Amino acid sequence: MVARDWQADLTALFPTGEVTRGADGFFWVKVDADHLHEAVAGLKGLGITNLSTIIAEDLREHYLLSYPFLGTTVVTLTVRIAKDRPEVPTLAGTVAGAIVYEREIRDVMGITPVGHPDLRRQVVPEDWPEGVYPLRKDVVMPPASVAPQGGDK
């Protein structure tokens, strides 16, 4: 495989974004939520199409979404999401594989992918209570254990 100067390519692709290269050779690019679509389309142009997952994090001041893409290197787009407006444009139109992961971040972090075609519950059961997102730091879980009382065995 020909080594490619990804740094140059990515910097050209994201003139306004911040492209950093980790010690492991993976790239991190900060992107605006509004420009997410263009960024993904741009990566597609570079031949990086495989969205591996979407990682949702609660960083207390804001949420952070990371979109790692695997081509012949790994490029991770990170998107900050404000706490008061937990929304992100959906990627469903550009990358079909994003559908599952967007459903997942909706379920566990409560970040709504705007324009998503199918927002059924996925990783949580269908009878999950509204508004409880288990991976938020401030989530109030119902009582931890429901261990039934003894009973004779």
Add this chain to the structure above:
Amino acid sequence: MNALKVALYLLVFPGFAFQSVFSTWLEWLDRKLYARMQNRRGPLYTGWSGMMQPVADIIKLLAKEDITPAHADRKAFAFMPVLSLAAVITAGLYIPVWHLSKFNSFEGDIVVVAYLLTIPSFSLFLAGWFSVSPYSLLGGTRVLTQLFAYEVPFFLAVLTPAVVSGSWRIATIGAYPWTSGHWWVMPIQIIAFGVAILTLQAKLERVPFDIPEAETEVVGGPLTEYSGKKLALFRLQKDILMYVGSALVACVFLGGFRGGLLLGTLQLVLKTMFVVALLSVVRAACARIRIDQLVSFSWRWLAPASIVQFLIVLLIKAKGAM
């Protein structure tokens, strides 16, 4: 004296007692061979070399709680295993081994046996139907679909020796190579024999034709909801069906069981074992096929093959060679 003989015939040999014992033993043989072909040991510690294993299974099932699902039709649900068991045991009485009289051996008994052997399939279908659970229903309809696929080739294959010998009586068909001296009729029926083995396998719902009970697809098929005694009856029925089917095939294709009580029984045992061993080989060497594949396989290959065999036999007959 005669009444005693009839009672002996019905209850002991080759009636219920012999059939149950011998067929469970055949199941052991089948399991053992199957296991050996898979590099396993098979049952080992129940009786000598695990020989009592099928018996233990059936006794255990008989002693278990019997559950009828709430939605099921209670009477029909309980009737089906009895019906199918009765059908196969009756069919077993026509296997010509001992004391042939006009009651258990007559012109046309091969048709009666072949007919009786289809009843278990119907009762399985109905059992699935009356259980009212999705898997049983699916399994039940598959039993019926499968029945339509293999029944015609099976009939054609089993009737070929009948045409050869010009008789519809199992005893006569079996004895034909001996009485006529035409030994060569046995090898030329090899195609029909092969078809009979495969369709018998389908009748017994064993791999590769265990589509109705494919446990990875429809759990237990029509028997999903059966437990305890009723399941035990179905299991016994399956064993006896295996015995009767194999004995029928052995009788018409492998030269019958002539030679009196002792020699006849010995032949019955050995020849049936041979057929069962063939069945186990088929079972061990194949993957399960799909229902549509079974239907096309049996109409595209099995049925034509048995017709070709029929034509061969008719041609030879027309030449006047037998």
Add this chain to the structure above:
Amino acid sequence: MAETIHLPIGPQHPFLKEPAKFDFDIQGEEIVGARMNIGYNHRGLEKLCEERNYYQCLYILERICGICSHSHTTAFCQATEKLLGLELPKRGLYLRTLVCELERLHSHLLWIGVAAHEVGFDSLFMLVWRDRELVMDALEAISGNRVNYAFNTIGGVRRDLSDEQRKKILALLQPLIDRLEYYTNIGSHEPSFEARVRGVGRLSKQHAIDMCTVGPFARASGVDRDARRDAPHAAYPDLEFKVITSEECDIFGRVLVRVLEMVESCKMIKQILDGLPEGDFVAPKVMRRVPAGAAISYYEAPRGEDIHYVRGNGTEKPERVKVRAPTMANLEAACESVVGSFVADIPIAIASIDPCFSCTDRTSVVLNDRRRGRRVTTWGELRTYGIDWYRRNRGIHF
């Protein structure tokens, strides 16, 4: 047109060795719609990891899944090592990779057995599992356990490999390769098996790319991607191997890809054992406090890329651990590939991605939802219920 029947499969069904639920719409024997519902196996592990230190996390993550236990710890160790900026000793990397490849062997053998079982080919199932025991013996010799090896640690591995063990594993490779050849033969020439896997569960290359499928599932659809090559990790950059792809796009292709991958694995194991560097097998000094920052690590598990994301916050406990198991990426595509085939194809088609729900389900959490009245009955209640039920329905009094 036949009536559409709704066929729920799961959560307990013989073809699923683990609980998950699929809903199929069928017309006669044909499938017209498929939906999946996972989540029967959540244990809430990601949340649990936030309350443990990194070493405790290793034990938890190892138990995400019993089949690819080494994969998860490898991915997690790699991510943590990146955060720590650790340079691993070569021998440690090689030994880690050795277990990775042995695990791939055992997982693929397991899969072929299961696939054979799904199509009712029990003889092949038995034979494959018999040979799998060879690999299990090797793993047991190396790590002392058959399934959860606890072999990885942050900064290397926990045990060294003696020369005796090395020879033992080398001796086992040749018979294994011979057996693999035999299975390749069976897979491609046994007519009833072939009839069940050829042309079933089709997934086109374009679709495989769009759905972001991973692992052998994607490679069987002609997608040339392998994290071992594309996102180099462990000792893979030093090893020579081919990325196996197939243009068959059906289950047959998936069988083929896995068998050939096993042959590659055997070759890699030989390379590792022949060129095992001397030296330490674990980094001498590993800090317990992990600096702040985020790291993402790819690892090509037997089923596809396993991705771990770790965010450290300068303490002994991780701030966030995110696990993306390969099954997650493949399930939706597998569901779609079933539509149009027959009920009989469901097990093999779903199994063809080698689903691992315990991997997939680790994120979500289920709470006791009192609103819907879902509750756990105690044994005492059950007993009362049972007695009562018998009294009502059978007239039996205790």
Add this chain to the structure above:
Amino acid sequence: MFEGLKRWARKKSPWVLHFNSGACNACDIEILAALMPHYDLERFGVLLKATPRHADVLLCSGPATKQIAPRLQRIYEQMPEPKFVVAVGACACSGGAFRGCYNVLEGVDQVIPVSAYIPGCPIKPEALIDGVAKLLGKI
């Protein structure tokens, strides 16, 4: 004598149903491995059955997640008497490594009565054979 026969049959023909109540797969594959040529549980008359109606022994692996608990109970109810439950693996016995997860119960015995516990993470096939043999010895 009749009782003796029954007991003998029960001992010699335990049909098992395997149920994963939230396990990590490790125990499950070891259960399967125990049925395979290397260990071959069929020697003892053990057959793996697909439906609870046919089974005598329920092999439970995994700590019983909250979602699975009602199903587990239903499966147990569907089994005909006499029935036995074997908790396979450390997490089925007590919750094991998952003890403390909020959606995990601490062991199968919180949901259904258990006749035998086989600890180990995961169990070895030998342990399973030993456990089943001990259970049968008690019948």
